Amino acid sequence: MYKFIQLSIFLENQKGNLYVVTDLLxxxxINIKALFLADTSEFGILRLVVPDYKKAKRVLEEKHYIVKETPVICAVMDDVPGGLSSILKILRDEDIDLEYLYAIAxxxxxxxxxxxxxxxxDQLxxxxxxxxxxxxxxxxxxNAE
Known part of the structure; x- marks a missing residue:
């Protein structure tokens, strides 16, 4: 009910690659609802949330991108100082080990x-x-579109 799929796309760390992917979508x-890009010296990982992740995955794989599906949860927090830390305190107190997070205002x-x-x-x-x-x-x- 609360889990949804995020796509992780592996990109070579080259100028313009982010544009190519977003333009292809x-x-x-395909509308992008959330996006996060992390990079290393050789490649980046583009994390996307889109309303039709199956279509997005198919379109990207047809262009030979490596795409991984990962379930995520989206919590709602107050957009005020301390909003994030109040949730992180709960997770710390409950011994939840996050692999990653990103926020959307x-x-x-x-x-x-x-x-x-x-x-x-499930525990989260x-x-x-x-x-x-x-x-x-x-x-x-x-159903966002």
Whole structure:
């Protein structure tokens, strides 16, 4: 109900590669809802959340990109100083080991989305809900267009 798929695309660390991927998705009418790019000296990992991840994966793989599906959860937090640390404190206290996270600000509504991944998403979901942290239902992501 709260888990959704994030795509991780492996990119050679070359000028213009991010444009090529985002343009390819745009040409195929695929909207990007969240994006995070991490790089090393030789390659980058582009993490994307899109409403139609199966179509996006197919389009990218047809162009020979390596694409991995990873389940994530999106928590809703207040977009104020301390909003993030209050959630991280709960996770620390509950001994949740995050593999990574990234945030998306929602602008004028003073809320932000926090995309989270850990080895045990069921435990993460349980802890967040137990502590009254709202989660974004997956159907809001998949029906976003």
């Amino acid at each position: 745009a040409q195929n009418d 929602q602008g004028e509504i003073e809320k932000a989305g926090l995309l989270l991944h850990t080895k045990d998403l 979901e349980e802890v967040l809900l137990k502590n009254d942290i709202p989660l974004v239902p997956s159907e809001l992501i998949y």
